[in-house]
Amino acid sequence: MLGVSWACALILPPVMEDLGEALAAFGLTVSTTPDKGRCLLATRDFSPGEVIISQEPYVSVPNNSSTLRCDRCFMSSNLKKCSACQIPWYCGSTCQKLEWKEHKLECQALVGAGKERRNHLTPTIRLMIRLYLKRKLQKEQIIPTTAMDNYSLVEELVDHMSEIEEKQLVLYAQMANLVNMILKLPDVSIKDNAQNFSKLACNAHTICDSELRPIGTGLYPVVSIINHSCAPNSVLMFEGRLAVVRAVDHISKGTEVFISYIETAGSTATRQKTLKEQYLFTCTCPCCMKVGLQDDVQESAILEGYQCLNGSCNGFLIRNTDDKGFICQKCGCIRNKVEIQEIAIELKSLEDMASRTLASGNYQDACSIYKAIEPLQLKLCHSYSIDLMRTRENLLKILMELQDWNGALTYCRLILPLYQRVYPSIHPLLGLQYYTCGKLEWLLGETKSALKSLTKAVDILRITHGTNTTFMKDLLFRLEEARAEAAYRKTSIDAIGSV
Numbered sequence: 068m069l070g071v072s073w074a075c076a077l078i079l080p081p082v083m084e085d086l087g088e089a090l091a092a093f094g095l096t097v098s099t100t101p102d103k104g105r106c107l108l109a110t111r112d113f114s115p116g117e118v119i120i121s122q123e124p125y126v127s128v129p130n131n132s133s134t135l136r137c138d139r140c141f142m143s144s145n146l147k148k149c150s151a152c153q154i155p156w157y158c159g160s161t162c163q164k165l166e167w168k169e170h171k172l173e174c175q176a177l178v179g180a181g182k183e184r185r186n187h188l189t190p191t192i193r194l195m196i197r198l199y200l201k202r203k204l205q206k207e208q209i210i211p212t213t214a215m216d217n218y219s220l221v222e223e224l225v226d227h228m229s230e231i232e233e234k235q236l237v238l239y240a241q242m243a244n245l246v247n248m249i250l251k252l253p254d255v256s257i258k259d260n261a262q263n264f265s266k267l268a269c270n271a272h273t274i275c276d277s278e279l280r281p282i283g284t285g286l287y288p289v290v291s292i293i294n295h296s297c298a299p300n301s302v303l304m305f306e307g308r309l310a311v312v313r314a315v316d317h318i319s320k321g322t323e324v325f326i327s328y329i330e331t332a333g334s335t336a337t338r339q340k341t342l343k344e345q346y347l348f349t350c351t352c353p354c355c356m357k358v359g360l361q362d363d364v365q366e367s368a369i370l371e372g373y374q375c376l377n378g379s380c381n382g383f384l385i386r387n388t389d390d391k392g393f394i395c396q397k398c399g400c401i402r403n404k405v406e407i408q409e410i411a412i413e414l415k416s417l418e419d420m421a422s423r424t425l426a427s428g429n430y431q432d433a434c435s436i437y438k439a440i441e442p443l444q445l446k447l448c449h450s451y452s453i454d455l456m457r458t459r460e461n462l463l464k465i466l467m468e469l470q471d472w473n474g475a476l477t478y479c480r481l482i483l484p485l486y487q488r489v490y491p492s493i494h495p496l497l498g499l500q501y502y503t504c505g506k507l508e509w510l511l512g513e514t515k516s517a518l519k520s521l522t523k524a525v526d527i528l529r530i531t532h533g534t535n536t537t538f539m540k541d542l543l544f545r546l547e548e549a550r551a552e553a554a555y556r557k558t559s560i561d562a563i564g565s566v
């Protein structure tokens with residue numbers, strides 16, 4: 068783990084001085100490193116589950132999805148649309164009033180933009196509009212500025228402008244043009260605006276609900292100081308639109324705080340490719356430093372490679388030197404390239420069909436197609452393959468929709484060992500999978516198993532999610548219920564036994 072000793076001494080700009088004071092209250096400080104730029108360091112120890120930092124977004128916007136959400140609290144019930152611009156929804160007058168100062172200018176701009184343009188607004192364009200309007204409101208002191216909520220922090224964010232491809236820059240310029248047409252702000256140039264789109268691309272966070280379903284996007288300029296690791300010591304979760312970073316490991320004083328920017332299930336090469344494409348850096352975290360070493364080659368082949376043809380062997384295959392096929396590193400059995408290609412082509416066409424069918428909401432047909440994919444993947448891939456894991460995740464989702472609880476439980480249990488392999492022992496997705504398993508077992512009357520699964524879910528999720536949200540209170544209540552039922556059953560059995 069990185070320590071303070073290597074960090075450069077900093078002469079901070081005034082805005083960072085204010086921030087320094089605010090962060091000191093959390094037990095944090097900002098430093099810089101030659102390879103990663105700014106970073107967040109712990110100035111005290113943090114225990115697993117402890118909140119490292121929490122922050123309201125500078126700006127945020129819900130997703131354009133079929134589930135509508137309140138623009139302020141992101142709840143999805145009792146919603147009413149803004150009657151003037153017809154864009155944001157609010158769950159009641161409290162949220163609407165709290166948002167009004169910021170929405171007022173946005174509302175006028177959106178009404179002025181006309182219905183056609185308004186109907187085609189993407190969340191990213193709205194986020195940018197809100198960014199400029201909030202800057203204007205803070206500059207004019209219509210809304211307050213704080214150490215953790217001011218535009219100067221946005222100015223400090225990395226943008227990677229010099230590394231962005233021409234095609235992407237043209238796209239940003241077009242988006243910037245649209246923002247300028249809507250806002251008509253004289254002091255914002257297309258270049259500055261495009262630069263801000265680039266900042267959003269590497270700094271904005273996808274806001275997720277407690278079950279990690281994406282519900283919106285937000286810019287959290289202090290949380291954005293946290294760098295990435297594929298084996299992070301903390302996790303970023305959201306409570307409504309509040310970003311909450313919690314320690315998942317013990318973090319000692321002087322250590323850098325890391326979160327993961329990406330889904331870490333995958334080979335080192337896949338993770339590095341995603342990070343390079345989306346965040347424009349080459350990760351050198353302890354996991355990535357193993358690239359090319361025997362263990363890493365083996366794990367990558369298991370997660371994304373092919374299965375040994377010899378059914379009783381669970382060895383991993385790598386491409387042989389004449390490139391005609393793949394050779395098992397355990398039993399030496401060779402698998403022909405053409406045979407692999409044929410299955411891969413069939414799988415690709417079935418997978419395309421399955422995702423189209425699922426997207427159309429035809430769960431019954433989607434279920435049949437995914438069930439045809441599963442044995443083919445088992446023939447081609449290793450039993451711990453990521454593709455197989457995705458197929459089973461889809462089947463679980465579909466069977467839940469179809470209310471086939473027995474089928475869903477079967478897949479939930481099949482997914483668990485895959486998650487245990489690809490995720491660390493404290494990971495929200497692993498905790499959530501135990502929770503689903505426990506709920507299904509409880510529903511199907513498997514009380515003892517439900518108690519075990521719910522206990523495992525609580526052990527993980529109390530660290531990643533804390534214990535204060537409605538979601539966690541619900542889980543803790545279910546665990547108590549399962550405990551009481553199991554104790555009652557035991558007492559009844561003991562009583563029968565003693566008769």
Ligand SMILES: C[S@@+](CC[C@H](N)C(=O)[O-])C[C@H]1O[C@@H](n2cnc3c(N)ncnc32)[C@H](O)[C@@H]1O
Pocket residue numbers: 102103104105106223224225227269270291292293294295296346347348349350351352
């Ligand atoms: C959200 S920002 C993190 C804060 C950033 N270091 C800064 O100076 O503002 C994301 C950017 O930080 C850098 N970064 C984050 N994690 C990194 C890592 N593990 N190695 C190298 N650069 C990293 C990359 O430039 C990335 O695009």
